[in-house]
Amino acid sequence: xxxxxxxxxxxxxxxxxxxxxxxxxxxxxxxxxxxxxxxxxxxxxxxxxxxxxxxxxxxxxxxxxxxxxxxxxxxxxxxxxxxxxxxxxxxxxxxxxxxxxxxxxxxxxxxxxxxxxxxxxxxxxxxxxxxxxxxxxxxxxxxxxxxxxxxxxxxxxxxxxxxxxxxxxxxxxxxxxxxxxxxxxxxxxxxxxxxxxxxxx
Amino acid sequence: xxxxxxxxxxxxxxxxxxxxxxxxxxxxxxxxxxxxxxxxxxxxxxxxxxxxxxxxxxxxxxxxxxxxxxxxxxxxxxxxxxxxxxxxxxxxxxxxxxxxxxxxxxxxxxxxxxxxxxxxxxxxxxxxxxxxxxxxxxxxxxxxxxxxxxxxxxxxxxxxxxxxxxxxxxxxxxxxxxxxxxxxxxxxxxxxxxxxxxxxx
DNA sequence: CGGATAGTTGACTTGCGTCAATCCGCGTGG
DNA sequence: CCACGCGGATTGACGCAAGTCAACTATCCG
Numbered sequence: 001x002x003x004x005x006x007x008x009x010x011x012x013x014x015x016x017x018x019x020x021x022x023x024x025x026x027x028x029x030x031x032x033x034x035x036x037x038x039x040x041x042x043x044x045x046x047x048x049x050x051x052x053x054x055x056x057x058x059x060x061x062x063x064x065x066x067x068x069x070x071x072x073x074x075x076x077x078x079x080x081x082x083x084x085x086x087x088x089x090x091x092x093x094x095x096x097x098x099x100x101x102x103x104x105x106x107x108x109x110x111x112x113x114x115x116x117x118x119x120x121x122x123x124x125x126x127x128x129x130x131x132x133x134x135x136x137x138x139x140x141x142x143x144x145x146x147x148x149x150x151x152x153x154x155x156x157x158x159x160x161x162x163x164x165x166x167x168x169x170x171x172x173x174x175x176x177x178x179x180x181x182x183x184x185x186x187x188x189x190x191x192x193x194x195x196x197x198x199x200x201x
Numbered sequence: 202x203x204x205x206x207x208x209x210x211x212x213x214x215x216x217x218x219x220x221x222x223x224x225x226x227x228x229x230x231x232x233x234x235x236x237x238x239x240x241x242x243x244x245x246x247x248x249x250x251x252x253x254x255x256x257x258x259x260x261x262x263x264x265x266x267x268x269x270x271x272x273x274x275x276x277x278x279x280x281x282x283x284x285x286x287x288x289x290x291x292x293x294x295x296x297x298x299x300x301x302x303x304x305x306x307x308x309x310x311x312x313x314x315x316x317x318x319x320x321x322x323x324x325x326x327x328x329x330x331x332x333x334x335x336x337x338x339x340x341x342x343x344x345x346x347x348x349x350x351x352x353x354x355x356x357x358x359x360x361x362x363x364x365x366x367x368x369x370x371x372x373x374x375x376x377x378x379x380x381x382x383x384x385x386x387x388x389x390x391x392x393x394x395x396x397x398x399x400x401x402x
Numbered sequence: 403c404g405g406a407t408a409g410t411t412g413a414c415t416t417g418c419g420t421c422a423a424t425c426c427g428c429g430t431g432g
Numbered sequence: 433c434c435a436c437g438c439g440g441a442t443t444g445a446c447g448c449a450a451g452t453c454a455a456c457t458a459t460c461c462g
Binding site: 024030148 | 205223225226229231233249251253276277281284286287293295299300304305306348349393397399
C-alpha cells in the first residue's frame with residue numbers, strides 16, 4: 001500500500017510482520033509502527049479516500065483482506081463491532097502517542113529499550129514471546145527508521161544495552177537478560193496498551 | 202484530566218484551546234496535540250478504563266461534556282454516528298502520526314514550520330484563521346514541549362523564521378509572511394487532514 | 403515600585419549524524 | 433568448490449544541531 005493510493009482495503013494479519021511508514025522528499029523514512037500477527041491494519045486508508053501512509057512487509061505475510069463496503073455494512077448491522085473497532089483504533093493511537101513521546105523526550109537508549117518492551121508486551125499477548133525474549137525479523141535499519149536514529153547509532157545503542165547486561169539483539173533473536181532493569185531504564189508502563197479489551201456498555 | 206484517572210468523560214470544545222500531554226518521571230513533558238474549538242477530545246479516556254494522558258487548558262475554555270454511557274448508547278442507536286466518530290478518531294491519529302514523523306525526521310526549523318502550517322489549516326476550517334495568520338495563545342514553552350525542543354532553541358528557530366521573512370510569532374499573533382515558501386520549507390501536504398469529512402457508505 | 407512570567411541572547415557542551423573502512427554470512431554462478 | 437557480490441553489522445574519527453547554563457530585558461499586574 002502506498003501514500004496516495006485510493007481504494008485501499010484493510011487487513012487482518014494472520015502471520016508475519018509488516019511496517020507502516022511515511023517517506024520524506026529527501027528519501028528518509030519514518031516508520032510509524034510494526035504490525036504483528038493478530039493486528040488489524042489499514043483502517044485509516046479505508047476511512048479516508050486515499051491512503052496517507054505506506055505499508056510494506058517485513059517478512060512474508062499471510063493476511064485476510066477486509067473490503068471497505070463489507071466493513072461499513074458490518075458497522076450498520078452490528079454496532080458493537082463498530083465500538084470494538086473504535087477501541088482497536090484507540091489502542092493503535094495510544095501506541096503512536098507513546099512512540100511520539102519517545103521521539104520527543106527520551107534519549108536513544110531509553111527509546112530503544114522502551115520500543116523493545118512494547119514489542120515484548122504485544123508479542124506475549126499473541127503467544128509469540130515471553131519476558132525472556134522473542135524472534136525478531138527486523139534489521140538495524142528498521143530500528144533506525146522507527147526510532148528516528150541512524151543505523152550507526154542504533155548499533156552503538158544495542159552494544160551498550162548488551163554490555164550493560166540488559167538485552168541482546170542478534171541473528172533475528174531478541175534476548176532479554178534483565179527485564180526489570182530494562183523496565184526501570186525505559187520507564188515503561190504498559191497501561192497505554194489497555195490489555196483488557198473493549199468495554200461494551 | 203490526569204494520567205490514571207478513571208471515569209473520565211469526553212468533551213466537545215466550543216471555545217478556547219487545550220493541550221494533551223504526557224509527563225515523564227524527570228519532569229519533562231511531551232505535548233501530543235492541541236485542540237481548538239470544534240474538536241472532540243478525550244475519546245481514548247472513555248474507551249479505556251483509565252486515561253493514559255493529561256489534558257489541561259491553555260486558555261479559559263467552554264466545552265460540552267459527553268458522558269460515556271450516552272456515547273455508547275448513541276453508537277447502538279445510530280451506527281452512522283459511530284462511523285463518524287471513528288473517522289474523527291482516525292483524523293486525530295493521522296495528525297499524531299504526522300507529528301511523529303516531524304519529531305523523528307525533520308530538523309527544528311522544518312518541524313516548527315510544519316506545526317504552524319497544520320495549525321493554520323485547522324484554524325481556517327473553523328473560521329479562526331487565514332493564510333495570513335491567526336491568534337495564537339501558546340507560549341514558547343508550549344511550542345518547545347510540543348516540538349521536542351528546548352524553549353531556548355524554539356526562540357532561535359522563531360528568530361530565524363522571522364529573519365527569513367517567513368513568519369512572525371509575537372504577542373499572541375502568528376503572522377505568515379510567505380505562505381508558499383513556508384509550505385515548501387516544511388514539505389507540508391495537508392492530505393492527512395482529509396478535509397472531506399466522513400465517508401458514509 | 404517590586405515581583406511574577408515570558409522572551410532574548412551569548413558561551414560552552416554533548417548526543418547523535420555522517421563518512422568511511424572493515425567484517426561476516428550467505429547465495430549464486432563460473 | 434571456490435570467487436565474488438551483496439546486505440547487514442560493526443567500529444573509529446570528526447562535525448554539527450540542539451541542549452544547558454546563565455545573564456539580561458520587557459511586560460504586565462497588584
